Amino acid sequence: MVANVPPDHVVIFGRPGSGKSSLAERLGADFGYTLVRTGEMLRDAVRKGGFLGKRVENHLARGDLVPDRLIFELLEANFRGPGMTHLLFDGFPRTIGQVPLLDQFERRYGFQVGCYLEIDVSREEAVARMTGRRVCPTCGATYHLISKPPKVAEVCDKDGTRLERRPDDTTEVVEFRQQVYDDHAVPILRHYEQTSPNLCRHVNGNQPFAKVYAGTCEALGVADPSPA
Numbered sequence: 001m002v003a004n005v006p007p008d009h010v011v012i013f014g015r016p017g018s019g020k021s022s023l024a025e026r027l028g029a030d031f032g033y034t035l036v037r038t039g040e041m042l043r044d045a046v047r048k049g050g051f052l053g054k055r056v057e058n059h060l061a062r063g064d065l066v067p068d069r070l071i072f073e074l075l076e077a078n079f080r081g082p083g084m085t086h087l088l089f090d091g092f093p094r095t096i097g098q099v100p101l102l103d104q105f106e107r108r109y110g111f112q113v114g115c116y117l118e119i120d121v122s123r124e125e126a127v128a129r130m131t132g133r134r135v136c137p138t139c140g141a142t143y144h145l146i147s148k149p150p151k152v153a154e155v156c157d158k159d160g161t162r163l164e165r166r167p168d169d170t171t172e173v174v175e176f177r178q179q180v181y182d183d184h185a186v187p188i189l190r191h192y193e194q195t196s197p198n199l200c201r202h203v204n205g206n207q208p209f210a211k212v213y214a215g216t217c218e219a220l221g222v223a224d225p226s227p228a
């Protein structure tokens, strides 16, 4: 029996290239979650060029994790807590050291995560997705060599500009980010499997987006509002 109310608060995990951020956006739109995205907060801090932004920009460019104490500062500054009724954490906690930080926020703001959701994608598939991404430097259109190829190889359909890779999609950085995920996310998932096994869910992410979304809805105990 599928309910129509998903858990109030969810943490979503998935390696870079798993599609977890697109899933999070869609869940936000369909079920009214407020997204708590440390990656987006960090990029915003870098764009603003303040003290925190300056301290984290090299970590982001390398694809390396920002130290836990700076994530603490970031969340302290950005997390609004009360009034945010449905939270969806995307990208946090990212290290085992950040797990107590989430516990602390739960106690302070009186909410409880009701589902730890892992989008499970093989490392090979994730690397293929990320290294296949292309962007037009003129108009910003995005392509993918396999799933959304331009009509002419490596050329923008809209304005004929030669397509480029994003700086953090180079093979070297992509492989590094995968390794960071393997090193840090696996212990976190293991921790939640031990402490809250009934709240852990896994979705096969090695499928087309619509199917992954349907699997995600099922894992959250809700019907997919727009099945393909």
Ligand code: AMP
Pocket (backbone or CB within 6 Å): 016, 038, 039, 040, 042, 059, 060, 063, 064, 065, 066, 067, 071, 090, 091, 092, 093, 094, 095, 098, 177
């Ligand atoms: P994302 O958009 O979630 O892929 O994050 C982009 C980058 O931001 C990561 O490669 C890390 O450098 C950094 N980052 C995001 N969230 C965290 C976090 N919770 N802890 C440490 N670094 C993070």
